[in-house]
Amino acid sequence: MLDGIRIIEIEGLGPGPFAAMMLADLGADVIVVHRKGGGGAGAPDKAARNLLDRGKRSIALDLKDPADMDTVKRLVACSDGLIEGFRPGVMERLGLGPEDAHGINPALVYGRMTGWGQDGPRSLQAGHDLNYIGLSGALWYASPAGQPPFTPPTMVGDIGGGALYLVAGMLAGIIRAGRSGRGTVVDAAIVDGSAHMMNLLMSLNVAGGLSMMRGQSLLDGPHWSRCYTCADGKFLSVQCLEPKFYAIFLELLGLSDDADFAARQYDKAAWPDLSERLAAMFAAQPLAHWLALFDGSDACVGPVNAPDAAAGDAHIAARGIWQQSDGVLQAAAAPRFDGQAPDRPRPAPERGQDTDAILAELAGD
Secondary structure, eight states: OOTTTTEEEOOSSSSSHHHHHHHHHTTEEEEEEOOOOOOOOOOOOTTTOOOOGTTOEEEEEESSSSSHHHHHHHHHHTEEEEEEOOTTTHHOOOOOOOHHHHOOTTTTTEEEEEOHHHHHHHHHHOOOOOHHHHHHTTTTOOOOOOOOOOOOOIIIIIIIIHHHHHHHHHHHHHHHHHHHHHOOEEEEEEHHHHHTTTTHHHHGGGTTTTSSSSSSSSTTTTEEEEEOOOOOSSEEEEOOHHHHHHHHHHHHHHHHOHHHHOTTOOOOTTTHHHHHHHHHHHHTTTTHHHHHHHSSSSSSSSEEOOOOHTTTSSHHHTTTTTTEEEEEEEEEOOOTTTBBBOOOOOOOOTTTHHHHHHHHHHHHH
């Protein structure tokens, strides 16, 4: 889908590389500028390949070396987009900020990935995923009421509120640049994106389904919207929101004639007691028992799988979602497009693997 689009990624951590990986999954030619002689912060091995570099090409450069900086600028001149994830001002000090880049290539889409954004009182402070989503409100409904919100996987902040918003911004900018010849700067801040994602929950306010008090909303308090522990220590997810699905859930459990369950689906006062009753019921049998009971139904019940276990699920396997590629378990590219089978991503390159080839291309240009 993005064949012919070139993106330059300045090596960083987390959401920036993920966004660039997604663009590579979609067919863009992504060239990641790896630090010459370095493995990057937190990398266990300087020579190690990074899963987030799959489908990309790697060139090793020193951004403080004038000759290497000239190479970066030549790459900027023939690219559609650039992605960087430093704190505000770092790229400007290197002489590669938006003004510098647009002086070289006015149509460039300049993507900036940060936690706090390019301005505001916290813009220069350090932070991590949990801090951003805590401040934005996106962490508020995590975990049961009365307990501290647990630390969710980075999908909520780094990926959901950060990388995916950067991808959307880059694509929007590329479309406009194709029509107008004018580039733009994409300010993708995790604190912005994670708050924006909350609009789906905030829309529940219209029907009175959202409360600012934890444990009192349709998706964070009911007995029919949570996970339960089974007898074998494995977990079951339950989320039968609509009455017709809830009725199927009760019927399969033999609870259709239980007045408390049948008549009090939306009674907030009943939720804690009904949750305890279901917890005791599910704890009496192993996960396999419950999966067999609910198999093929619309009760909205399913297992909570680890990634390697998910790969063995019939539905996941049929779609080829989890794959072993380059000796690493990883998920296939998404989304999918009509008439196109998902490509198996090219293996992540070794650091600097494509340096000579990219320099030769630039010399040819």
